Amino acid sequence: MSSxxxxxxxxxxxxxxxxxxxxxAEFEELNKVCPHCGHHHxxxxxxxxxxxxxxxxxxxxxxxxxxxxxxxxxxxxxKRLAAEEKTGTFDSIIxxxxxxxxxxxxxxxxxxxxxxxxMGSVAGEKITRTLERAAExxxxxxxxxxxxGARMQExxxxxxQMAKTTAAAQLCRRNHVPYIxxxxxxxxxxxxxxxxSIADVILAEPKATVGFAGLRVSKQAGVGKVPDxxxxxxxxxxxxxxDRIVHRKELKSTLSNLVNLLGSxxxxxxxxxxxxxxxxxxxxxxxxx
Amino acid sequence: MARTFEEWEKPLKDLEEGIEKLKVLAxxxxxxxxxxxxxVRIGELEIRxxxxxxxxxxxxxxxxxxxxARAQARPYSLDYAAAIFDGFVELxxxxxxxADFAIVGGPAKFNDQSIMFVGHQKGRSIQERQLxxxxxxxxxxxxxxIRLFEMAERFRLPVVTFIDTPGADAGVEAEKRGISEAIxxxxxxxFELTVPIISVIIGEGGSGGAIGIGAANKVLMLExxxxxxxxxxxxxxxxxxxxxxAAQAAAALRLTPQSALELGLIDGIIxxxxxxxxxxxxxxxxxxKFAIEHAMADLSKCSPIDLRDSRYQRFRKMGF
Numbered sequence: 377m378s379s380x381x382x383x384x385x386x387x388x389x390x391x392x393x394x395x396x397x398x399x400x401a402e403f404e405e406l407n408k409v410c411p412h413c414g415h416h417h418x419x420x421x422x423x424x425x426x427x428x429x430x431x432x433x434x435x436x437x438x439x440x441x442x443x444x445x446x447x448x449x450x451x452x453x454x455k456r457l458a459a460e461e462k463t464g465t466f467d468s469i470i471x472x473x474x475x476x477x478x479x480x481x482x483x484x485x486x487x488x489x490x491x492x493x494x495m496g497s498v499a500g501e502k503i504t505r506t507l508e509r510a511a512e513x514x515x516x517x518x519x520x521x522x523x524x525g526a527r528m529q530e531x532x533x534x535x536x537q538m539a540k541t542t543a544a545a546q547l548c549r550r551n552h553v554p555y556i557x558x559x560x561x562x563x564x565x566x567x568x569x570x571x572x573s574i575a576d577v578i579l580a581e582p583k584a585t586v587g588f589a590g591l592r593v594s595k596q597a598g599v600g601k602v603p604d605x606x607x608x609x610x611x612x613x614x615x616x617x618x619d620r621i622v623h624r625k626e627l628k629s630t631l632s633n634l635v636n637l638l639g640s641x642x643x644x645x646x647x648x649x650x651x652x653x654x655x656x657x658x659x660x661x662x663x664x665x
Numbered sequence: 666m667a668r669t670f671e672e673w674e675k676p677l678k679d680l681e682e683g684i685e686k687l688k689v690l691a692x693x694x695x696x697x698x699x700x701x702x703x704x705v706r707i708g709e710l711e712i713r714x715x716x717x718x719x720x721x722x723x724x725x726x727x728x729x730x731x732x733x734a735r736a737q738a739r740p741y742s743l744d745y746a747a748a749i750f751d752g753f754v755e756l757x758x759x760x761x762x763x764a765d766f767a768i769v770g771g772p773a774k775f776n777d778q779s780i781m782f783v784g785h786q787k788g789r790s791i792q793e794r795q796l797x798x799x800x801x802x803x804x805x806x807x808x809x810x811i812r813l814f815e816m817a818e819r820f821r822l823p824v825v826t827f828i829d830t831p832g833a834d835a836g837v838e839a840e841k842r843g844i845s846e847a848i849x850x851x852x853x854x855x856f857e858l859t860v861p862i863i864s865v866i867i868g869e870g871g872s873g874g875a876i877g878i879g880a881a882n883k884v885l886m887l888e889x890x891x892x893x894x895x896x897x898x899x900x901x902x903x904x905x906x907x908x909x910x911a912a913q914a915a916a917a918l919r920l921t922p923q924s925a926l927e928l929g930l931i932d933g934i935i936x937x938x939x940x941x942x943x944x945x946x947x948x949x950x951x952x953x954k955f956a957i958e959h960a961m962a963d964l965s966k967c968s969p970i971d972l973r974d975s976r977y978q979r980f981r982k983m984g985f
Contacts, residue, residue: 615842
């Protein structure tokens with residue numbers, strides 16, 4: 377599911393799925409879904425926000441969080457700076473509050489074009505803050521996943537983000553706050569094996585790559601033959617790991633409906649005391665087991 | 666790249682074999698003078714061996730540490746469990762699909778206290794290695810761990826986990842049964858517990874498979890263990906398309922206990938006997954036991970809610 381190829385100056389492009397030639401204007405109007413075969417091409421974070429949430433409702437937070445090079449990993453600074461240049465953001469996650477048909481939600485959206493959407497300390501922090509804000513303010517959390525996994529260049533720090541984000545997802549559960557994850561292409565490895573897989577509801581876009589290890593690794597590890605749909609959203613659905621596959625044009629209404637269904641009784645949920653730590657960060661409720 | 670652990674330790678092995686042979690000869694020798702001579706020679710060789718061990722282990726490169734951490738000679742979880750726990754009863758099954766032998770666990774006594782033990786387990790013989798899937802745990806292993814964590818919470822048992830895995834199983838069947846979900850759910854369960862959790866990386870701390878049972882209040886590493894987001898071979902293959910650069914990747918990933926401690930990601934390093942845990946397993950186990958006692962004493966001062974909240978805070982502060 378690579379980005380579509382541009383065979384000319386920019387008014388036409390080729391679908392990465394069926395290879396048909398598409399009008400750019402129509403393609404963009406459809407949020408990069410092919411009108412012929414329905415192939416869902418990758419959508420950047422900003423486009424995603426525009427396509428889902430109420431106009432002008434998104435308030436971005438934590439946009440200044442920026443990673444250093446904690447391990448002095450070779451070439452990391454160059455790669456990160458190039459990604460910043462390319463995307464105009466400091467990392468692979470954009471987060472904040474937004475409205476969905478008038479309903480307030482805490483959101484995080486991953487951008488695959490920033491170093492493969494990889495999760496280092498900044499992405500981990502932003503996901504964690506998004507889930508903590510949901511837990512504390514009692515609004516549902518929505519996270520759009522798009523990631524190759526943990527960011528190698530931050531080593532063990534990246535691995536620890538798996539635990540950190542998982543803990544924050546647990547906090548949402550403890551505080552009776554719904555958390556919905558949307559798997560977009562691709563949702564892999566360290567992201568899939570942490571906060572993504574423990575959402576209350578998991579939606580996925582058609583044909584999104586969803587898997588634990590790269591296909592080569594899995595083929596090596598697996599004894600039998602690899603099924604044709606291996607590590608796709610459809611495979612995940614058939615395996616019981618995903619709730620629904622939703623076409624992009626129906627994502628907004630599906631999410632809005634779910635937020636309404638799951639979140640409308642939040643005020644009635646037991647109001648748990650939320651303890652603030654002496655850090656600038658906050659820790660969750662502590663009176664309920 | 667990269668010699669194997671066996672190649673690396675060969676000179677040492679040769680020396681030790683020489684010493685053993687000489688000892689046998691000296692034992693048989695009837696002539697006092699010749700026996701004394703042999704004993705002197707043995708003494709010299711032992712000094713040479715010790716110097717060699719010192720030289721080899723005093724400044725291990727990160728890649729050397731990888732080799733030692735993975736060495737088959739190293740004690741595994743059940744070796745340590747046998748040495749430091751009493752009355753361990755292994756419990757099996759995830760009560761859902763099947764049994765996984767790459768993760769072992771069950772209740773045991775640590776000194777006089779009941780605890781719940783969970784650990785990765787590699788195999789030694791070819792059959793056992795296959796049975797234990799070379800330490801690559803399957804979803805059922807993590808779901809068994811969840812079951813044991815829940816039991817620990819129910820019966821107020823502190824949890825001790827030993828981490829030693831190259832990574833979780835990435836095969837088709839594991840994927841089908843939700844290896845990612847199983848790892849995430851296991852971590853999540855650990856964050857729910859209000860009993861103390863202590864995790865020790867005893868060998869290989871391989872990425873998601875390792876952190877899956879590593880969300881603890883105290884995380885310790887043995888001196889020659891590693892803890893990494895990805896295997897150095899995989900990192901070299903992905904970043905530089907050259908798996909043979911694993912040694913460079915090992916250095917770049919900073920996967921040694923010293924680096925993890927400097928980065929504030931672990932709470933302590935447990936010293937190993939000179940030349941690695943495999944040279945003196947009882948001493949290695951004694952050091953491990955001492956470290957767990959220490960951590961347990963620290964945590965016993967905390968209330969149940971504090972244990973859960975401080976575990977949250979422990980990981981919360983990592984990165985930012």
